[in-house]
Amino acid sequence: xxxxxxxxxxxxxxxxxxxxxxxxxxxxxxxxxxxxxxxxxxxxxxxxxxxxxxxxxxxxxxxxxxxxxxxxxxxxxxxxxxxxxxxxxxxxxxxxxxxxxxxxxxxxxxxxxxxxxxxxxxxxxxxxxxxxxxxxxxxxxxxxxxxxxxxxxxxxxxxxxxxxxxxxxxxxxxxxxxxxxxxxxxxxxxxxxxxxxxxxxxxxxxxxxxxxxxxxxxxxxxxxxxxxxxxxxxxxxxxxxxxxxxxxxxxxxxxxxxxxxxxxxxxxxxxxxxxxxxxxxxxxxxxxxxxxxxxxxxxxxxxxxxxxxxxxxxxxxxxxxxxxxxxxxxxxxxxxxxxxxxxxxxxxxxxxxxxxxxxxxxxxx
Numbered sequence: 001x002x003x004x005x006x007x008x009x010x011x012x013x014x015x016x017x018x019x020x021x022x023x024x025x026x027x028x029x030x031x032x033x034x035x036x037x038x039x040x041x042x043x044x045x046x047x048x049x050x051x052x053x054x055x056x057x058x059x060x061x062x063x064x065x066x067x068x069x070x071x072x073x074x075x076x077x078x079x080x081x082x083x084x085x086x087x088x089x090x091x092x093x094x095x096x097x098x099x100x101x102x103x104x105x106x107x108x109x110x111x112x113x114x115x116x117x118x119x120x121x122x123x124x125x126x127x128x129x130x131x132x133x134x135x136x137x138x139x140x141x142x143x144x145x146x147x148x149x150x151x152x153x154x155x156x157x158x159x160x161x162x163x164x165x166x167x168x169x170x171x172x173x174x175x176x177x178x179x180x181x182x183x184x185x186x187x188x189x190x191x192x193x194x195x196x197x198x199x200x201x202x203x204x205x206x207x208x209x210x211x212x213x214x215x216x217x218x219x220x221x222x223x224x225x226x227x228x229x230x231x232x233x234x235x236x237x238x239x240x241x242x243x244x245x246x247x248x249x250x251x252x253x254x255x256x257x258x259x260x261x262x263x264x265x266x267x268x269x270x271x272x273x274x275x276x277x278x279x280x281x282x283x284x285x286x287x288x289x290x291x292x293x294x295x296x297x298x299x300x301x302x303x304x305x306x307x308x309x310x311x312x313x314x315x316x317x318x319x320x321x322x323x324x325x326x327x328x329x330x331x332x333x334x335x336x337x338x339x340x341x342x343x344x345x346x347x348x349x350x351x352x353x354x355x356x357x358x359x360x361x362x363x364x365x
Contacts, residue, residue, distance in 0.1 A: 006104075006126045022325060032349055033325040034340040036227075037162070037192070037303050041277065041343070043225030043260070044270040050263035054255045062255040072262040073233060077205060082238040085245055086253050090191055090219040090232030095121045097215065097234070099247045101153050101185060102127040109147050110156040111139050113163065113332045115189060118156040127153070134332070137164035137297040137305070141176040148184060155180065158189040160196060163330060163338045165299035169200040177211050185240065187215045191232075192301030194223040194271065195278055201300070205235070212237040220257075222302060223274050224264045231257035278302050281341040288351045292358070305338045308354075310361055312337055318357035324350050 019031045066086045074081045087093040094117050102108060104126030110118045112131040119129055128151070132144045139157055148155075160167050168176075173188075180186055188204050204216045219232035231253055234244065264270070285304050289296050296306035308315040312328035315337055319326050327338040339350060 006123055019325070022320060022323075026321060026323075028323050031323045031325065032342065032346045034342050034346065034350060035325045035327045035338075037222060037301065037340045038227050039223060039225035039274060039302070040340075040346060041225065041274050044264045044267040046263040046267045046270075047224070047226065047260040050259040051256050054259045057255055060255070061251050062253060062258060064250050064252075066253055066258050069231075069258045069262045072265050076265050077235065079205065079208075079235055080238065083208075083235050083241055084233055085236075085241050085248065086231065086233045086258075087248070088230040088232075088252055088257075089221055090189065090217040090234070091117050092230075092252065093217055093232055093234040093244070094118060094187070094189075096244045096247050097154065097185070097187060098122050098125050098127075100244045105151065106153040107149060107151040108154045108156070109144050109152060111144075111158070111161065113330060114139075114156070114158045115162045115191075118158075118187075118189075122154070134161070134164065134166075136166075137161070138166040139168050141168060141172055145176055145179045148180060152181075152184050154185045154187060156187050156189065158191075159202070160192045160300040162191070162301070163303070163327065163333075163336075164297040164305050165192075165301045165303055166297050167196060167198060167201055167300045169198075170202040171200075173202045174207065177207060177214070180213070182211070182213050185213050185215060186211075187217060189217045191217065191219045191222055193218065194275060195302050196300045197275075197279055198300060208235060208237070212240070215240060220261045220264060223271055223278075224261065225274070226257065226260050226264065229254065229257035229260055231261045277343075278341050281344065281347050284344070284347055285339070285341060285351070292355070302341045303338055304341065305333070305336050307333075307335050308337050308358070309335055310358070311335060314361065315354075315357055318360065319350070319353050322353035322356060324353045326350075 019033050022031045070081045070084050098121035102125035106127045108122040108127045109130045112133045130147050208214045215234050215236035217234050221227040282299050289306050294306050316328035
């Protein structure tokens with residue numbers, strides 16, 4: 001039995017190493033995971049209460065159309081419910097968009113170092129991948145626009161970009177949209193948008209009102225701290241969302257996820273607190289990198305990608321032995337490490353471990 005040819009060469013997605021596995025492998029009692037951009041401050045107490053209430057309904061299928069959550073998000077964003085689609089994380093929405101709009105021979109444009117699920121799902125559908133190099137760690141929109149042909153179906157823009165953490169600004173993105181044909185879908189993946197403090201960050205919902213070919217992706221996995229529940233969503237023109245809904249699996253999000261997400265939206269104080277502490281942690285890490293003479297991409301999410309000036313796997317291994325799980329092995333940035341912004345205690349422990357790793361490498365030459 002042979003699988004479809006478009007998948008035989010695909011790599012399996014590699015998440016950050018689990019904490020318990022690292023403890024077992026290395027005999028460590030304390031391990032800090034700063035690899036998957038999870039919220040170190042957990043989730044809203046209101047979300048926890050909503051999950052508890054749903055325990056009585058474990059035997060009942062969830063609402064396939066996420067009606068209550070859809071109403072809450074529509075009110076929060078001031079959009080129509082028909083413009084929303086929910087998935088098991090925004091990565092499932094990526095899968096559905098690719099399934100709905102890409103066919104063999106179509107072209108899909110993306111950055112060369114970005115969230116890998118764009119490429120993964122486009123390849124599954126047999127599309128031709130057009131990768132455009134980042135420019136100083138940022139999406140090069142003019143270069144991406146220059147790659148558009150009559151076969152282009154989807155352009156993916158991760159903003160802030162994962163893994164570099166950089167953003168494209170409002171004016172640049174608006175100019176780009178004016179150049180892209182209306183027949184090409186532009187997906188703006190804003191998984192980390194709540195963490196952005198830069199005033200130049202685009203108002204993607206305003207773009208959505210101007211351009212029918214924009215789809216905005218957001219998630220409850222990051223600042224809302226609901227990563228294990230797998231709940232994210234897309235916002236687009238109602239006609240676009242209709243077609244994406246046609247390939248959605250029934251009951252694809254759980255009762256727990258829907259209830260917790262709606263409750264979290266109703267707790268802005270928790271979100272604001274996480275954003276504030278993240279900004280403080282981001283500032284601390286960048287200050288420490290400056291002190292150590294290590295360059296980094298200007299961060300706008302809840303992570304920082306810095307140049308360790310050593311082969312990244314060696315740095316990763318050294319940090320792991322000291323109980324810090326980071327993210328390494330980037331195709332175009334072989335000496336860079338991506339580190340999640342943790343709590344103050346976690347950030348300080350990471351910096352101490354990093355200094356030890358770099359000092360050890362200097363001694364060994």
